[in-house]
Amino acid sequence: MAxxxxxxxxxxxxxxxxxxxxxxxxxxxxxxxxxxxxxIIFDQALAKGLAVFRANLLHAETLHAxxxxxxxALVVVPLNILFGVAAAWAIxxxxxxxxxxxxxxxxxxxxxSPIVAGVCYLLLYGSNGLFGPWLEAMDxxxxxxxxxIMLVTLFVTSPFVARELIPLMQVQGRDQEExxxxxxxxxxxxxxxxxxxxxxxxxxxxxxLCNARAMGEFGAVxxxxxxxxxxxxxxxxxxxxxxxxxxATGAFAAATILTLLAFVTLILKAWLERHTRGQGGH
Amino acid sequence: xxRPLLSFGAYPVTIDIQSLYKRFGTQPVLRGVDLEIGxxxxxxxxxxxxxxxxxxxxxxxxxxxxxxxDVVVDGESWxxxxxxxRKVGFVFQHYALFGHLTVAENIAFGLRVRDxxxxxxxxxxxxxIKELLDLIQLSALGGRYPAQxxxxxxxxxxxxxxxxxxxxxxxxxxxxxxxxxxxxxxxRHWLRDLHKRLxxxxxxxxxxxxxxxELADRxxxxxxxxxxxxxxxxxxxDHPATPYVLRFLGGANELPGRLRAGRIEVEGLDxxxxxxxxxxxxxxxxxVRPHDVDALPADDxxxxxxxxxxxxxxxxxELTLAGGKQLAAELRRDxxxxxxLKAGQRVRLKAMHGRxxxxxxxxxxxxxxxxxxxxxxxxxxx
Numbered sequence: 001m002a003x004x005x006x007x008x009x010x011x012x013x014x015x016x017x018x019x020x021x022x023x024x025x026x027x028x029x030x031x032x033x034x035x036x037x038x039x040i041i042f043d044q045a046l047a048k049g050l051a052v053f054r055a056n057l058l059h060a061e062t063l064h065a066x067x068x069x070x071x072x073a074l075v076v077v078p079l080n081i082l083f084g085v086a087a088a089w090a091i092x093x094x095x096x097x098x099x100x101x102x103x104x105x106x107x108x109x110x111x112x113s114p115i116v117a118g119v120c121y122l123l124l125y126g127s128n129g130l131f132g133p134w135l136e137a138m139d140x141x142x143x144x145x146x147x148x149i150m151l152v153t154l155f156v157t158s159p160f161v162a163r164e165l166i167p168l169m170q171v172q173g174r175d176q177e178e179x180x181x182x183x184x185x186x187x188x189x190x191x192x193x194x195x196x197x198x199x200x201x202x203x204x205x206x207x208x209l210c211n212a213r214a215m216g217e218f219g220a221v222x223x224x225x226x227x228x229x230x231x232x233x234x235x236x237x238x239x240x241x242x243x244x245x246x247x248a249t250g251a252f253a254a255a256t257i258l259t260l261l262a263f264v265t266l267i268l269k270a271w272l273e274r275h276t277r278g279q280g281g282h
Numbered sequence: 283x284x285r286p287l288l289s290f291g292a293y294p295v296t297i298d299i300q301s302l303y304k305r306f307g308t309q310p311v312l313r314g315v316d317l318e319i320g321x322x323x324x325x326x327x328x329x330x331x332x333x334x335x336x337x338x339x340x341x342x343x344x345x346x347x348x349x350x351x352d353v354v355v356d357g358e359s360w361x362x363x364x365x366x367x368r369k370v371g372f373v374f375q376h377y378a379l380f381g382h383l384t385v386a387e388n389i390a391f392g393l394r395v396r397d398x399x400x401x402x403x404x405x406x407x408x409x410x411i412k413e414l415l416d417l418i419q420l421s422a423l424g425g426r427y428p429a430q431x432x433x434x435x436x437x438x439x440x441x442x443x444x445x446x447x448x449x450x451x452x453x454x455x456x457x458x459x460x461x462x463x464x465x466x467x468x469x470r471h472w473l474r475d476l477h478k479r480l481x482x483x484x485x486x487x488x489x490x491x492x493x494x495x496e497l498a499d500r501x502x503x504x505x506x507x508x509x510x511x512x513x514x515x516x517x518x519x520d521h522p523a524t525p526y527v528l529r530f531l532g533g534a535n536e537l538p539g540r541l542r543a544g545r546i547e548v549e550g551l552d553x554x555x556x557x558x559x560x561x562x563x564x565x566x567x568x569x570v571r572p573h574d575v576d577a578l579p580a581d582d583x584x585x586x587x588x589x590x591x592x593x594x595x596x597x598x599x600e601l602t603l604a605g606g607k608q609l610a611a612e613l614r615r616d617x618x619x620x621x622x623l624k625a626g627q628r629v630r631l632k633a634m635h636g637r638x639x640x641x642x643x644x645x646x647x648x649x650x651x652x653x654x655x656x657x658x659x660x661x662x663x664x
Contacts, residue, residue, distance in 0.1 A: 175378035178345050179440075181365040182372040183392035183447055193395065197382040 041259055044252035056253035061230045065238035066257060068146065072234060073214040076153045080210050084161025085203065089195065091162075092169035093177060103166075110159050114152075118223025121152050144226030149234060152220040157213045164206030165199055172198055201275040208272060212265040216258065294321035295356060295450045295483045297342070302351035304337055304507075311337045312348065313507035322481045324474075326488055326498035330530070333504040335487045339453050342485065343372045355450065368451075371444030375456035377436040379428035385439050386411045386424035392447035414442040417476075434465040441473075445480075454486035458493065470497055491531050495519060503527050525569065525639050534569040534637075535609045541566045541640070550584035550604035552632040559638055566640045574635040575611035577601065579621055583628040585609070590623055599623060601631065 046053050056062065090096070091103055109117065123129045125142040135142060142148050176198065180190045196203075218236040225232040233241060235258055242251035297319040304312040311334045319325050327335040340346040342353060344365035353360040360368060380388050387394075389411050393402055402410070415421045418438035428436055437457060444452060457473070458466040474497055477484055488494050494501045495515040503510040503518060503526075510530075511523040522528040525536070539548035544558035546568050553568065577585075577599055584604040591598050597618035599611040609631070613623070623629070 175374050175376060176380060178343075178365075179372060179374060179378045179443075180380075180391070180395075181345070182343055182368070182370050183395065183443070184366050184369075185391075185395040186366065189395045193391075194380060197380075 038259065041252050041255050044248060045256045047252075048249050052249060053253050056250045057257070059250065061233065062235075062238055062242075062250070062254050064230045065233045065235045065254065068149070068233065069215050069235040072146075072150050072153055073211050075150050076157060076214045077207055077211050079154060080158050081161050081203065081207055083158055084163075084165060084206060084210075085199075087162045088165035088169050088199075089191070091166055092172075093174055093195075106159050106162050109156050110163075114156050114217065114219030115223060117155050118152055118220035121148065121155070121220075121224050143224060144228065144232060146232060148224040149221050149232060152224050153214050153217050156217050156220050157210045160210035160213065161203065161206035164202050164209070168199060168202045169195075201272055205269065205272040208265055208268045212262065215261055296321050297451065297483065297485075298352075298354040299338075299342075300352045300354065302338065302341060302348045302353070304334070304341065304346065304348045304350075311507050312341075312351075315351070315504075315507070315509055317502060317509065317512065319483060319485065322483055324477050324484045324486075324497065324499045326486055326494035326501045327504060328488055328491060328494040328501055328530070329504035330489060332506070334507040335489075335504050336455055338504070339455055339485060339487050342451070343370045343453050344368050345372075369447060369449050371441075371447065371449030371452045373437070373440045373444050373452075373454045373457050375459045377428070377433075377440040377460075379436055379440055379443070381428050383427075384424065385420065385426050385428070385431070386415070388428065388439055389414050389442050389446050391443060410446060414446055417445070418442045432465075433461050434469055437461065437469060438472075441476075449482070452482055452484040454484070456487055456489070458490075459488075466493075473497065495531070503530060505530075522637065525567065528569045528637060532571050533610075534571045535575065537568045537570065537603075537607065537609070539566055539568050540564070541638075546636075546638055548603075548633075550607075550631065551609075552630065553636075555632060555634055556636050556638070561640055564640065566638055568633065568636050568638055570609075570633045570636040572598070572610045572612035574633060575601075575609065576632045576634055577611050577613065577621075577623060577629040578632070579623065579627055580630040581628055583630040585629050585631050587623060587625050587627045587629060589625050590618065592618075597623070601629070603631070 045056070087102065087106060091099060122143060124131055125135060125148070126132050127136060127143070129143075132143075142151070176194050177190050180194045185193065216236060217234075218240070221234055222237055222240075225234065225237060227233060227237060227241065229241070235254060239251050239254045239258070242248075242254060297317075299315060299317040299319075302312050302315040304310070311332075313334075315334070315338060327338060329335045337346055341348050342360075344360070344363065348361070355368075380391065383391065390407050393407050393410065396402075411424060412421070415424050418441065420435060420438060420442075423431065423435070428439065431439065437460075441454075441457075458469055461469065470493060486497070495518075498515060500512060501515055501518050502512050505526050511518050511527045513521070518527060519531050522531060528534045529536070537548045537551065539546050539553070541547075541559075541561055541563050543563070544560060546553050546556055546566055548568055551568075556568070577587075585601045588600040588602055588608075590600075592615055595615050597613050597615045599613065599618065601609045601611060603609055611631070
């Protein structure tokens with residue numbers, strides 16, 4: 001148990017041994033490829049002054065895109081938390097036929113290009129797709145609507161929570177759950193009082209990653225959304241749209257919102273990483 | 283008024299295990315196990331890994347389900363009874379303490395998860411925590427977290443947590459397996475005393491013969507899913523029923539020989555101290571424990587010493603018999619020194635005490651019958 005703390009101390013090895021030029025190169029590259037582009041976003045967004053920046057941010061279509069992005073995340077993240085916990089719980093605490101297959105299936109959204117995922121949904125639910133005619137007969141429209149955006153986002157971000165939990169729960173084993181059962185705890189009590197506290201930080205970490213991807217997803221959403229202004233445009237799509245309209249300032253203003261969301265995610269992620277590491281000790 | 287908390291042994295608990303079968307996939311792990319455990323008994327399930335001992339324990343706890351057979355506790359079948367309803371105190375080798383709860387809350391867990399109707403009030407819970415902390419001699423550490431405790435302390439907390447639900451049976455899976463040798467010995471004595479005080483029916487699993495012989499009222503030796511022998515520590519050590527038991531307990535030398543007129547003959551070994559048995563002539567195996575082998579220096583001796591090494595008061599002597607067979611002997615260190623035993627020396631060997639099994643037993647698979655396992659009188663050592 002104590003061994004899991006060792007990597008930490010290894011990471012804190014004295015930095016003085018690293019050659020100066022290596023550190024210097026790291027700083028230069030970071031500035032060039034990460035800090036620079038970030039600064040450009042804010043520079044461009046504010047190029048025509050604060051008033052224009054404000055107007056761009058408060059533009060009805062941009063506001064709608066923000067709203068749609070947030071609503072999508074609010075629907076998708078809780079569903080994927082449920083899915084991730086259920087899948088990880090099933091895979092790590094029980095033996096059943098088809099377990100390996102399920103484990104592989106969970107990874108598909110990671111290995112498939114988001115564009116392909118979008119096209120798959122189009123081929124399934126579009127008017128020329130497999131279920132398209134049947135859905136049209138039922139007067140249900142899936143493609144180019146908000147539910148379509150949520151569906152593909154759900155698909156693309158589904159592995160995050162499960163992938164975060166499975167390795168942790170595999171290491172933790174079943175002993176604590178079994179002991180809780182001998183002490184008289186019901187299935188739900190075991191989950192709430194034993195399993196959940198043990199995976200709490202990893203779960204939050206997975207949820208943060210899932211949220212970041214849900215808000216930033218472009219490829220899959222662009223295929224199924226239909227880019228209807230003020231209706232099915234999420235924030236990443238809105239940025240692209242504004243840029244194609246030769247409204248660079250507007251595009252960058254919208255991009256600042258995504259950037260700030262990314263910052264919040266990073267801060268949360270760093271904070272959670274500290275906690276998940278501490279938890280590994282038990 | 284707080285009622286007496288540790289009221290174990292208040293009602294007798296007997297366990298009747300009837301022809302249990304269990305397989306994992308195609309691998310049989312239990313192949314017909316019958317065992318009766320009396321009230322208040324402390325029983326050790328002893329066996330190598332893969333012998334099925336842990337599976338048997340887990341079936342008793344309801345954590346595993348047998349493919350056939352029955353577990354009857356106080357006349358009631360436990361097979362259909364869920365783990366939660368069995369009231370077994372289960373202690374894992376690696377403690378399985380809840381890392382997010384304090385020691386006190388770990389102990390209280392089994393009380394807090396009860397239905398509202400059966401849940402004791404807060405004062406009773408606190409009193410019980412205090413009593414159990416006193417029992418495991420960790421009164422001052424109730425507020426600590428498991429990560430802040432030593433291995434021995436964690437194991438005692440795990441035991442207190444199991445005792446808190448006033449279990450009908452206490453089941454311990456390799457309870458000392460993860461501990462240092464010193465701590466292990468202390469905890470063993472402590473558990474023995476605790477069992478005497480509480481008197482509850484207890485089954486524990488171990489692969490350590492010393493642990494089983496020291497702690498248990500009865501030892502059950504399992505091999506490949508079957509029971510080889512059941513008996514008190516003295517019985518299984520002095521009268522092992524099968525070669526497997528003999529090999530497992532005390533590591534005996536196994537010497538092929540021939541029976542002639544009821545007497546065993548082994549090349550290069552004086553077997554005159556071994557009593558005759560009533561059996562026909564033929565191949566047989568003589569099992570001699572290292573401390574039952576006596577070695578006397580003699581230039582015409584038929585065996586030679588390969589090496590001598592000393593551990594504490596014992597001298598371990600490794601020998602080669604005339605026929606090339608290897609053999610181990612154990613003498614008191616001062617005896618070995620007085621005789622000047624050293625590597626390269628020739629010695630005459632005598633078996634002071636041993637056990638005979640006729641040929642079919644060499645495979646060690648079949649159960650013993652009265653005719654092929656004969657006790658041999660113990661001859662006093664010089």
